[in-house]
Amino acid sequence: MSILVDDRTKVVVQGITGREGKIRTQLMKDYGTNIVGGVTPGKGGSEVYGVPVFDSVEEAWEKTGSVDISVVFVPAALVKEAALEAIAAGVKLVVIVPDRVPIFDVLEISSFARAHGASFVGPNTLGLVSPGKAVLGMIGGRAERAKEWFKPGNIGVSSRSGGMTSAISYYLTEAGLGQSTIIHVGGDAVVGLSHPEVMELFEQDEQTKLIVMFGEIGTSQEERVAGLIEAGKLTKPVIAYIGGKAAKSGTRFSHAGAIVEGTRGSYASKVERLTGAGVYVVDAISDIPLKAVELLEAVGGQK
Amino acid sequence: MARIYEFQSKKLLKEAGIRIPEGGVASSPEEARSIAAKIGKPVVLKIQVWVTGRAGLGGIKFADTPQEAKEKAASLLGMQVKNFIVEKILVEEKLDIAAEYFAGLVIDDAGKCPVLIFSSAGGTGIEEIARKNPEKISRISIDVGKGLKEYEVRNMIRKTGISGKLLTQLSRILTRLYKTAHTYDARFAEMNPLVLTKDGIVYAADCHFTVDDYAVFRHPELGIDVAREFDRPPTELERIAYQVEEKDYRGTFYFLQMEENISAEEKAIGFNGAGGGGSMMSMDAVLSRGFKLANYCDTSGNPSASKVYRAAKVILSQPNIKGYFASGSGVASQEQFHSARGLVKAFHEEKINIPAVIRLGGNFEEKAVEILEKYLKDIPGKIEAYGRDDSPEFCARRMEELIAENNYNSHAVALIKEPEIPPERYGFSTVTGKVWIDHKKCLNCLDKGCIQSCSAGILKLEDGKPILAVLEEEVKKGKCTECLACEVFCKFQAEDAIFIHLPIPGLKEYRDKIRGKD
Numbered sequence: 001m002s003i004l005v006d007d008r009t010k011v012v013v014q015g016i017t018g019r020e021g022k023i024r025t026q027l028m029k030d031y032g033t034n035i036v037g038g039v040t041p042g043k044g045g046s047e048v049y050g051v052p053v054f055d056s057v058e059e060a061w062e063k064t065g066s067v068d069i070s071v072v073f074v075p076a077a078l079v080k081e082a083a084l085e086a087i088a089a090g091v092k093l094v095v096i097v098p099d100r101v102p103i104f105d106v107l108e109i110s111s112f113a114r115a116h117g118a119s120f121v122g123p124n125t126l127g128l129v130s131p132g133k134a135v136l137g138m139i140g141g142r143a144e145r146a147k148e149w150f151k152p153g154n155i156g157v158s159s160r161s162g163g164m165t166s167a168i169s170y171y172l173t174e175a176g177l178g179q180s181t182i183i184h185v186g187g188d189a190v191v192g193l194s195h196p197e198v199m200e201l202f203e204q205d206e207q208t209k210l211i212v213m214f215g216e217i218g219t220s221q222e223e224r225v226a227g228l229i230e231a232g233k234l235t236k237p238v239i240a241y242i243g244g245k246a247a248k249s250g251t252r253f254s255h256a257g258a259i260v261e262g263t264r265g266s267y268a269s270k271v272e273r274l275t276g277a278g279v280y281v282v283d284a285i286s287d288i289p290l291k292a293v294e295l296l297e298a299v300g301g302q303k
Numbered sequence: 304m305a306r307i308y309e310f311q312s313k314k315l316l317k318e319a320g321i322r323i324p325e326g327g328v329a330s331s332p333e334e335a336r337s338i339a340a341k342i343g344k345p346v347v348l349k350i351q352v353w354v355t356g357r358a359g360l361g362g363i364k365f366a367d368t369p370q371e372a373k374e375k376a377a378s379l380l381g382m383q384v385k386n387f388i389v390e391k392i393l394v395e396e397k398l399d400i401a402a403e404y405f406a407g408l409v410i411d412d413a414g415k416c417p418v419l420i421f422s423s424a425g426g427t428g429i430e431e432i433a434r435k436n437p438e439k440i441s442r443i444s445i446d447v448g449k450g451l452k453e454y455e456v457r458n459m460i461r462k463t464g465i466s467g468k469l470l471t472q473l474s475r476i477l478t479r480l481y482k483t484a485h486t487y488d489a490r491f492a493e494m495n496p497l498v499l500t501k502d503g504i505v506y507a508a509d510c511h512f513t514v515d516d517y518a519v520f521r522h523p524e525l526g527i528d529v530a531r532e533f534d535r536p537p538t539e540l541e542r543i544a545y546q547v548e549e550k551d552y553r554g555t556f557y558f559l560q561m562e563e564n565i566s567a568e569e570k571a572i573g574f575n576g577a578g579g580g581g582s583m584m585s586m587d588a589v590l591s592r593g594f595k596l597a598n599y600c601d602t603s604g605n606p607s608a609s610k611v612y613r614a615a616k617v618i619l620s621q622p623n624i625k626g627y628f629a630s631g632s633g634v635a636s637q638e639q640f641h642s643a644r645g646l647v648k649a650f651h652e653e654k655i656n657i658p659a660v661i662r663l664g665g666n667f668e669e670k671a672v673e674i675l676e677k678y679l680k681d682i683p684g685k686i687e688a689y690g691r692d693d694s695p696e697f698c699a700r701r702m703e704e705l706i707a708e709n710n711y712n713s714h715a716v717a718l719i720k721e722p723e724i725p726p727e728r729y730g731f732s733t734v735t736g737k738v739w740i741d742h743k744k745c746l747n748c749l750d751k752g753c754i755q756s757c758s759a760g761i762l763k764l765e766d767g768k769p770i771l772a773v774l775e776e777e778v779k780k781g782k783c784t785e786c787l788a789c790e791v792f793c794k795f796q797a798e799d800a801i802f803i804h805l806p807i808p809g810l811k812e813y814r815d816k817i818r819g820k821d
Contacts, residue, residue: 284696
């Protein structure tokens with residue numbers, strides 16, 4: 001099955017006429033994502049790569065029947081407005097690609113999404129891929145590359161780093177192991193779907209037999225994944241790598257989310273919690289495919 | 304999280320209607336004396352630095368008279384506290400304390416909401432209090448969409464055993480704290496302590512705000528010059544780097560100096576990561592081999608070649624580094640050759656004599672590796688280029704081996720010479736720089752590869768000479784992506800007629816200064 005998106009899911013692109021919006025619409029469309037429309041206020045009636053452009057998400061919904069997902073490519077300062085618009089129109093999943101979205105804007109989107117039964121990925125996400133079915137966002141860069149790097153299979157990948165989402169999935173593909181869905185949850189301190197929420201989706205997904213998680217110092221995401229396992233809500237095997245082993249407390253390393261305050265969110269505390277819950281924590285990315293082969297054989301997944 | 308000073312935080316509270324002690328900021332002993340005289344009561348003097356536990360560090364003093372305030376101020380100003388030199392002190396009336404409380408606002412990543420916390424037992428050792436006397440601490444999760452009502456705060460504080468006028472006073476203050484924090488996009492805000500005086504009035508005796516980096520643009524009034532969290536004021540080189548980032552929106556250039564004065568004996572390297580997770584993983588790989596990082600840097604999010612060039616120039620402004628290590632996630636979605644060209648230009652100008660290991664994995668990495676290998680073979684330092692199938696651990700080992708082969712030679716920072724361009728030279732401005740073409744040399748050129756190499760297609764030939772094919776205004780607005788392809792092509796495969804000047808304000812002066820120190 002895969003999670004969140006497949007080849008039938010109807011997708012619109014907000015900010016489709018901008019520089020990134022245009023390029024990534026081509027990537028998504030070439031890959032096979034079912035892009036039904038784009039939205040740029042004031043540019044309704046035009047087209048981008050054969051995709052009709054509308055003035056609002058509501059209009060896109062009316063003209064195309066319904067919209068499942070919106071992928072947002074607008075400047076950071078306008079993200080809140082765009083996300084609220086999509087949710088208000090009835091869209092149930094918003095993928096927020098831009099970086100540098102103010103945290104209070106994210107909290108407001110979160111509050112609105114909760115009230116409307118919607119969810120979001122990001123901000124600051126490279127996106128997600130259900131290999132062989134659809135790409136959302138900009139992961140892979142170009143369709144031919146995304147097709148080459150990611151292959152369908154039984155491993156779910158969830159990562160707080162965009163580059164590492166691709167890297168891990170590529171190394172799995174190289175080892176002959178395909179993926180169900182790969183998702184970059186975003187690098188910020190507060191994100192929509194975070195690791196534990198993604199884990200619950202993978203748990204429900206029949207195609208997913210094994211999960212790989214790229215965690216980082218900072219936030220409570222990895223600790224909450226350990227909590228899910230301890231509560232019996234996550235039973236599939238998990239392999240994890242935690243970045244930031246050598247990072248000092250109180251210093252931020254690139255991702256806004258990757259900051260340790262005191263001992264909370266530290267490398268040691270995450271590794272201890274995860275290991276205690278039975279997660280296989282590896283020291284090098286190159287250990288992931290090796291461990292994955294071993295575990296997949298045990299759970300009877302196909303290569 | 305950009306921090307602001309206590310006196311700035313208090314100003315925000317005051318504007319919101321929260322009482323703060325009477326006082327002012329002093330930069331000299333005389334100013335401290337005059338503020339104390341105006342207050343006309345015993346005062347407290349507090350150093351304005353971003354560290355906690357100032358009292359234990361000797362940063363808080365009391366004075367009964369203006370003269371005493373002046374003397375105490377003289378001992379505080381100029382003192383070194385951790386990474387700070389004290390430049391400002393806050394002089395305030397000394398409160399007559401009856402009780403102390405704590406109020407704080409944090410953002411809960413699990414609940415995706417702000418959480419307001421109140422303690423009726425003060426804030427010192429709040430975790431300890433939470434364990435031993437949980438009834439003295441109360442908290443509320445706030446729905447940002449709905450906002451926070453005063454009655455909700457009243458119900459929260461009530462649970463800690465506070466009642467009467469004090470309850471209404473505190474409820475109003477905490478409601479206003481949340482509003483202020485929201486207005487100024489605070490990532491974190493606390494009043495510790497909140498002081499109840501003997502005459503029954505509550506004051507925010509101390510207060511700290513940190514502002515969300517990503518929202519600093521909404522608050523020019525806060526005067527935050529480098530919107531990044533530091534546990535110290537930014538270094539001069541960090542300020543220079545930040546200017547580059549601020550003026551160029553294409554991609555990210557995050558630069559953090561880990562150590563300012565590296566000695567020739569240290570095994571330190573210049574670090575250029577790409578992507579948050581990939582940078583951290585690469586950092587872990589080099590640190591596990593016993594290296595120190597002179598700096599941490601992340602050039603990602605599809606930066607222009609010119610931005611990567613500037614990042615390399617900034618990194619190479621650190622004397623005594625033994626090598627240059629660049630590595631990202633390994634499978635980047637962005638085209639990798641832009642970064643390669645930026646590094647080629649920088650390394651050539653610098654003529655570096657230290658080794659570099661460059662791991663540019665991802666889209667078009669083959670082209671990136673080819674550019675690095677082809678054009679950097681003749682510089683003094685040995686350069687090795689790798690892609691996605693070479694692990695960061697392997698690259699870190701190569702870095703170590705190359706540094707040993709190079710006899711642990713230290714990097715010497717070169718002077719920057721601003722180019723002298725003859726007035727008749729053909730040139731045009733780009734987003735952040737200027738392209739100069741020496742048309743006399745173009746006459747000897749047969750293949751005119753600059754035209755083909757320009758991915759934006761802004762050049763055309765006229766009488767055998769490359770000139771702009773589009774309007775200069777469009778070029779300046781971003782039509783020229785500063786991919787540096789024309790310069791790199793011309794320099795290595797043609798007549799070396801093109802020079803792209805990409806100034807970095809302040810870097811020349813900075814280098815002059817650090818070289819003067821040697």
